[in-house]
Amino acid sequence: MRQSQLFTKTRREAPADEQSKNAQLLIRAGYIHKEMAGVYAFLPLGLRVFNNIVAVIRDEMNKAAGQEITMTGLQDPAVWQATGRWDDEVVDVWFKTALKNGSPLGLGFTHEEPITRMMKDHINSYKDLPQMVYQFQTKFRNEVRAKSGVMRTREFVMKDLYSFAKSQEEHDQLYNTMATAYENVFARVGLGDRTFKTFASGGVFSKYSHEYQTVTDAGEDIIYVNREKGIAINEEVYTDEVLADLGVTKNDLTQEKASEVGNIFSLGTRFSDALGLSFKDEAGDEHPVIMGSYGIGPARLMGVVTESLSDENGLVWPEEIAPFSVHLVALNLEDSEVRDWADGLYDNLTTAGVEVLYDDREVRAGEKFADSDLIGIPYRVVVSKKVKDEGLLEVVTRATGEVRQLTEEELFADFGVSRNA
Amino acid sequence: MRQSQLFTKTRREAPADEQSKNAQLLIRAGYIHKEMAGVYAFLPLGLRVFNNIVAVIRDEMNKAAGQEITMTGLQDPAVWQATGRWDDEVVDVWFKTALKNGSPLGLGFTHEEPITRMMKDHINSYKDLPQMVYQFQTKFRNEVRAKSGVMRTREFVMKDLYSFAKSQEEHDQLYNTMATAYENVFARVGLGDRTFKTFASGGVFSKYSHEYQTVTDAGEDIIYVNREKGIAINEEVYTDEVLADLGVTKNDLTQEKASEVGNIFSLGTRFSDALGLSFKDEAGDEHPVIMGSYGIGPARLMGVVTESLSDENGLVWPEEIAPFSVHLVALNLEDSEVRDWADGLYDNLTTAGVEVLYDDREVRAGEKFADSDLIGIPYRVVVSKKVKDEGLLEVVTRATGEVRQLTEEELFADFGVSRNA
Numbered sequence: 001m002r003q004s005q006l007f008t009k010t011r012r013e014a015p016a017d018e019q020s021k022n023a024q025l026l027i028r029a030g031y032i033h034k035e036m037a038g039v040y041a042f043l044p045l046g047l048r049v050f051n052n053i054v055a056v057i058r059d060e061m062n063k064a065a066g067q068e069i070t071m072t073g074l075q076d077p078a079v080w081q082a083t084g085r086w087d088d089e090v091v092d093v094w095f096k097t098a099l100k101n102g103s104p105l106g107l108g109f110t111h112e113e114p115i116t117r118m119m120k121d122h123i124n125s126y127k128d129l130p131q132m133v134y135q136f137q138t139k140f141r142n143e144v145r146a147k148s149g150v151m152r153t154r155e156f157v158m159k160d161l162y163s164f165a166k167s168q169e170e171h172d173q174l175y176n177t178m179a180t181a182y183e184n185v186f187a188r189v190g191l192g193d194r195t196f197k198t199f200a201s202g203g204v205f206s207k208y209s210h211e212y213q214t215v216t217d218a219g220e221d222i223i224y225v226n227r228e229k230g231i232a233i234n235e236e237v238y239t240d241e242v243l244a245d246l247g248v249t250k251n252d253l254t255q256e257k258a259s260e261v262g263n264i265f266s267l268g269t270r271f272s273d274a275l276g277l278s279f280k281d282e283a284g285d286e287h288p289v290i291m292g293s294y295g296i297g298p299a300r301l302m303g304v305v306t307e308s309l310s311d312e313n314g315l316v317w318p319e320e321i322a323p324f325s326v327h328l329v330a331l332n333l334e335d336s337e338v339r340d341w342a343d344g345l346y347d348n349l350t351t352a353g354v355e356v357l358y359d360d361r362e363v364r365a366g367e368k369f370a371d372s373d374l375i376g377i378p379y380r381v382v383v384s385k386k387v388k389d390e391g392l393l394e395v396v397t398r399a400t401g402e403v404r405q406l407t408e409e410e411l412f413a414d415f416g417v418s419r420n421a
Numbered sequence: 422m423r424q425s426q427l428f429t430k431t432r433r434e435a436p437a438d439e440q441s442k443n444a445q446l447l448i449r450a451g452y453i454h455k456e457m458a459g460v461y462a463f464l465p466l467g468l469r470v471f472n473n474i475v476a477v478i479r480d481e482m483n484k485a486a487g488q489e490i491t492m493t494g495l496q497d498p499a500v501w502q503a504t505g506r507w508d509d510e511v512v513d514v515w516f517k518t519a520l521k522n523g524s525p526l527g528l529g530f531t532h533e534e535p536i537t538r539m540m541k542d543h544i545n546s547y548k549d550l551p552q553m554v555y556q557f558q559t560k561f562r563n564e565v566r567a568k569s570g571v572m573r574t575r576e577f578v579m580k581d582l583y584s585f586a587k588s589q590e591e592h593d594q595l596y597n598t599m600a601t602a603y604e605n606v607f608a609r610v611g612l613g614d615r616t617f618k619t620f621a622s623g624g625v626f627s628k629y630s631h632e633y634q635t636v637t638d639a640g641e642d643i644i645y646v647n648r649e650k651g652i653a654i655n656e657e658v659y660t661d662e663v664l665a666d667l668g669v670t671k672n673d674l675t676q677e678k679a680s681e682v683g684n685i686f687s688l689g690t691r692f693s694d695a696l697g698l699s700f701k702d703e704a705g706d707e708h709p710v711i712m713g714s715y716g717i718g719p720a721r722l723m724g725v726v727t728e729s730l731s732d733e734n735g736l737v738w739p740e741e742i743a744p745f746s747v748h749l750v751a752l753n754l755e756d757s758e759v760r761d762w763a764d765g766l767y768d769n770l771t772t773a774g775v776e777v778l779y780d781d782r783e784v785r786a787g788e789k790f791a792d793s794d795l796i797g798i799p800y801r802v803v804v805s806k807k808v809k810d811e812g813l814l815e816v817v818t819r820a821t822g823e824v825r826q827l828t829e830e831e832l833f834a835d836f837g838v839s840r841n842a
Contacts, residue, residue: 076456095518
């Protein structure tokens with residue numbers, strides 16, 4: 001894409017009321033727009049990153065045999081009353097509204113209830129199990145505080161997957177499949193080395209639930225990390241009993257601030273009992289379905305990546321989720337020969353399948369470089385009259401600052417594409 | 422995908438309270454699930470069709486130089502008060518809710534106001550124009566009646582594009598670009614021959630707006646169609662003056678029921694004046710930006726396609742939006758040689774890039790054929806012991822009922838793919 005046509009502008013200063021580093025940088029770079037506290041729009045660059053994260057998650061969910069659907073924001077009170085979660089005293093993040101006739105409706109903050117009811121249409125027999133069903137769905141949560149940028153918002157897309165099993169053993173298999181899928185997601189978005197499977201409080205149906213926590217100063221949680229084993233313990237269950245369960249001592253653990261980037265949870269029969277989701281076994285006897293739920297918020301991941309990887313000059317995107325692979329920064333465009341050559345290089349890279357943001361704007365070099373650092377595309381390729389004359393492109397790796405001099409041929413080879421595709 | 426693994430089940434009867442043909446068929450075929458009146462979830466098959474329609478629209482918007490963003494459902498009253506559209510007496514479809522501190526919020530039923538405010542951050546100069554910005558965003562509309570299935574719902578995704586121009590002439594160009602893009606969309610989703618650019622009432626800034634209306638018995642509107650010119654007139658502006666404007670007489674027109682599948686609208690400076698969106702011209706003088714808005718609802722399109730193209734046996738999908746291209750219906754699977762061969766054909770088609778739903782279930786042939794008609798995939802390929810022995814596949818075109826006998830080689834060639842990809 002030509003940057004001269006991109007409608008968003010970068011800005012030198014973040015809004016005065018924006019406290020979080022992630023929102024400050026994402027707003028300055030033109031990735032997001034703040035509608036209100038805790039409510040953000042995604043602009044073209046931000047939507048590209050968001051969609052890339054969604055694509056990674058979708059790929060891992062599909063590989064794990066998840067089937068994608070989309071449920072609804074508007075929620076029927078009846079199904080929540082059946083599980084006791086309609087009451088604002090029980091759930092304190094409801095946004096509620098009403099039909100014209102006065103009937104109350106909720107805005108979904110999660111979807112266990114509606115999916116359990118829906119699955120009654122599709123699960124009757126042991127032959128219909130196991131199943132894993134997921135969606136990317138907007139959740140609404142009436143948070144009292146919303147000061148962590150895109151990491152905690154009042155409206156956000158969540159990937160929520162629900163598993164349905166006929167036995168505890170089958171459930172445990174699905175649960176472990178999801179744990180692996182989650183670890184793949186965190187590795188692919190660039191957070192693998194600082195994200196830990198964290199033991200947290202369970203419920204009636206399991207001793208623990210598991211959170212995935214990424215170590216970051218912006219985190220809202222305290223965890224105790226054992227890097228050797230790659231696990232952590234949430235402060236809420238940091239007891240001698242849990243330490244003994246996991247075979248670690250306090251000396252093996254370091255206290256860290258961390259942000260929860262995903263959780264996986266055994267629900268047992270809590271929802272299937274309340275809503276009557278059951279199956280018949282081979283003998284014709286009826287049993288409640290055993291469920292699990294598994295959540296990741298793509299925008300929170302984007303926020304945590306920003307908090308974790310950005311530097312004093314701006315954003316730094318891992319390759320798999322970057323909005324573009326190459327930032328082609330062209331100088332001396334007043335020289336028509338340079339412009340023609342730069343245009344040609346852009347066309348050739350794009351035709352070869354490389355995603356390029358082409359800074360073809362007529363602004364000062366300093367402004368281009370500052371914007372390029374701020375926007376944080378993995379590779380910056382600088383072209384200018386000097387580069388054209390000398391035949392060597394300057395390629396800068398955003399994350400490390402490494403500078404290489406490459407010929408055009410070498411540049412194309414570096415991206416694994418042919419120059420004359 | 423193997424149908425034995427698809428979690429949804431078809432059903433012989435639609436829910437008793439479902440009046441519309443589109444929802445009846447889509448529910449029976451397992452494409453959608455009714456949460457409440459006017460609120461539907463999309464199941465795997467339905468989501469595939471929905472996503473295919475979205476992909477067609479996105480492609481046409483991108484070709485027209487639209488830039489994609491995502492705004493928010495939660496709406497700040499301030500920006501709507503500035504244009505006079507917060508009042509329930511003025512806009513009768515608001516869903517409203519509130520923050521914990523009691524501050525009211527709206528749920529967006531359209532997005533002119535927030536995008537106009539947002540663009541103030543990005544438009545300052547004539548150099549920043551023109552722009553076209555769009556999103557696929559969930560709209561909430563508190564409809565009193567919701568009896569038309571997915572054609573009119575209380576919660577639905579809309580593609581809404583907004584154009585920003587520095588002159589009326591520039592606006593008219595953008596408007597015409599969008600008109601062409603819309604016509605391309607309707608052709609690609611299979612409604613081109615029955616969808617008409619329809620003159621409807623304009624506003625302060627233009628004599629007419631344009632709707633795209635698809636002729637269907639399920640339509641809620643009355644239009645007067647001139648097929649020769651490919652245009653129509655909405656009943657609301659069916660006057661002698663309009664007939665004269667368009668150079669047609671009552672004799673040239675036939676009255677039809679129709680459903681609005683899109684609209685394009687010149688907004689003039691209504692929103693830019695109210696919210697202060699302006700640009701400086703080359704002389705440094707300030708002018709309000711001239712805007713347009715352009716909407717299509719993918720789910721409404723899906724509903725109108727269902728109403729228009731389905732038959733007494735079920736759904737009929739045009740190829741570009743079908744959930745799969747081929748329904749591979751396998752009989753005699755109790756014979757392991759037949760099963761191995763059918764599995765191999767499925768694998769080969771899938772590997773070659775053909776999207777296949779493979780009915781590998783162990784149910785009666787009659788049930789398979791009835792389900793196949795109901796689900797409505799464009800091509801049904803039947804395999805059985807007889808077919809295996811004789812070497813000729815039976816290929817049935819769902820829309821026409823045409824039956825062909827093809828060898829495997831011919832089948833692959835028919836889809837333009839190699840058998841040994």
